[in-house]
Amino acid sequence: MHQAQHEITINTRGQGLIEFTREAAGFIRESGLQTGLLTVFVRHTSASLLIQENADPNVQHDLLAFFRRLVPEGDALYVHTAEGPDDMPAHVKSALTATTLSIPVADGALLLGTWQGLYLFEHRAAAHRRRVVLHAIGSK
Amino acid sequence: MHQAQHEITINTRGQGLIEFTREAAGFIRESGLQTGLLTVFVRHTSASLLIQENADPNVQHDLLAFFRRLVPEGDALYVHTAEGPDDMPAHVKSALTATTLSIPVADGALLLGTWQGLYLFEHRAAAHRRRVVLHAIGSK
Amino acid sequence: MHQAQHEITINTRGQGLIEFTREAAGFIRESGLQTGLLTVFVRHTSASLLIQENADPNVQHDLLAFFRRLVPEGDALYVHTAEGPDDMPAHVKSALTATTLSIPVADGALLLGTWQGLYLFEHRAAAHRRRVVLHAIGSK
Numbered sequence: 001m002h003q004a005q006h007e008i009t010i011n012t013r014g015q016g017l018i019e020f021t022r023e024a025a026g027f028i029r030e031s032g033l034q035t036g037l038l039t040v041f042v043r044h045t046s047a048s049l050l051i052q053e054n055a056d057p058n059v060q061h062d063l064l065a066f067f068r069r070l071v072p073e074g075d076a077l078y079v080h081t082a083e084g085p086d087d088m089p090a091h092v093k094s095a096l097t098a099t100t101l102s103i104p105v106a107d108g109a110l111l112l113g114t115w116q117g118l119y120l121f122e123h124r125a126a127a128h129r130r131r132v133v134l135h136a137i138g139s140k
Numbered sequence: 141m142h143q144a145q146h147e148i149t150i151n152t153r154g155q156g157l158i159e160f161t162r163e164a165a166g167f168i169r170e171s172g173l174q175t176g177l178l179t180v181f182v183r184h185t186s187a188s189l190l191i192q193e194n195a196d197p198n199v200q201h202d203l204l205a206f207f208r209r210l211v212p213e214g215d216a217l218y219v220h221t222a223e224g225p226d227d228m229p230a231h232v233k234s235a236l237t238a239t240t241l242s243i244p245v246a247d248g249a250l251l252l253g254t255w256q257g258l259y260l261f262e263h264r265a266a267a268h269r270r271r272v273v274l275h276a277i278g279s280k
Numbered sequence: 281m282h283q284a285q286h287e288i289t290i291n292t293r294g295q296g297l298i299e300f301t302r303e304a305a306g307f308i309r310e311s312g313l314q315t316g317l318l319t320v321f322v323r324h325t326s327a328s329l330l331i332q333e334n335a336d337p338n339v340q341h342d343l344l345a346f347f348r349r350l351v352p353e354g355d356a357l358y359v360h361t362a363e364g365p366d367d368m369p370a371h372v373k374s375a376l377t378a379t380t381l382s383i384p385v386a387d388g389a390l391l392l393g394t395w396q397g398l399y400l401f402e403h404r405a406a407a408h409r410r411r412v413v414l415h416a417i418g419s420k
């Protein structure tokens with residue numbers, strides 16, 4: 001049984017989805033693992049992870065629009081406002097999506113479905129450097 | 141350390157929850173693993189996974205009703221409408237629930253709570269064949 | 281490759297977030313694992329898991345307020361009401377957050393970001409004893 005671990009940095013430019021399927025697939029390839037499990041972990045509480053359709057870019061647009069409406073900025077509900085009107089909504093959106101994902105590996109590749117891509121979901125308005133940990137365990 | 145991997149197919153008949161706890165438990169039993177981790181992964185972006193109460197079927201009814209109201213069809217917000225009025229809501233519901241689950245194994249059995257069942261959450265209106273990957277790692 | 285497994289009990293006092301980062305970190309330390317993966321699993325369907333900011337307590341207050349408004353008690357939508365007005369909302373909030381989390385381990389420590397803490401999210405109004413399973417796999 002073998003393990004591999006790597007941290008990637010994703011530079012974001014405001015709210016949106018950034019695909020990193022290629023980086024994750026490359027990490028598995030380089031690890032040499034044939035059968036195993038990839039775990040992805042985002043080290044932040046105002047950005048999250050999502051597995052979504054990577055065919056039609058409109059899906060990303062609509063996801064963003066839905067979450068923006070569901071968790072609006074300037075909500076009178078919030079006490080935690082010191083870090084800006086987009087900060088508390090970012091925490092809520094993170095809670096509603098995922099901080100961690102695990103994807104099985106077979107024949108040296110991620111077992112993603114045909115239309116599935118891995119995305120970082122940036123919830124803050126400003127540009128950020130986001131750290132994502134890739135961890136793989138399995139056999140060569 | 142050992143691994144086992146298996147893909148199951150779940151035939152759905154429109155929106156709803158379909159339990160597959162028995163299939164997952166059987167997979168662990170056949171793997172011979174005594175201590176380990178089961179990861180469940182759904183290879184789609186318009187169906188998702190859920191661990192929920194398997195005692196009162198009304199819980200499933202109410203979950204469905206809640207998500208249907210929270211993410212209504214025919215929402216003017218969406219641009220991605222070519223695949224039908226239930227498609228974009230399906231992606232949103234998937235984003236709000238889980239694509240992947242990990243359940244510890246002890247004494248050769250899943251460490252589920254008394255009332256916990258594993259469910260596929262179908263979000264599309266039409267019948268679909270859904271592929272779910274089971275991956276186990278651990279010791280015999 | 282080694283594994284460790286432990287169940288912790290968290291006593292809750294009504295709706296709220298209870299941090300257990302310290303218990304999880306202690307479990308990893310005692311396991312002796314240097315590189316690996318921690319999986320956390322809550323054995324209930326009316327309490328869930330969350331990784332959130334542990335700096336400003338107001339974040340917890342606002343998360344609670346948001347979920348309470350999004351999933352109100354006494355909703356005419358629900359059929360499953362026999363266990364109290366807070367029961368079905370608890371199942372919905374669990375479905376919207378996480379039942380399972382996986383966090384990579386490096387140099388014998390959890391790879392959490394600077395502001396990330398592990399929380400049990402209690403959704404019921406009454407006090408409960410919640411069982412959370414910690415499972416670690418990796419190398420010493």
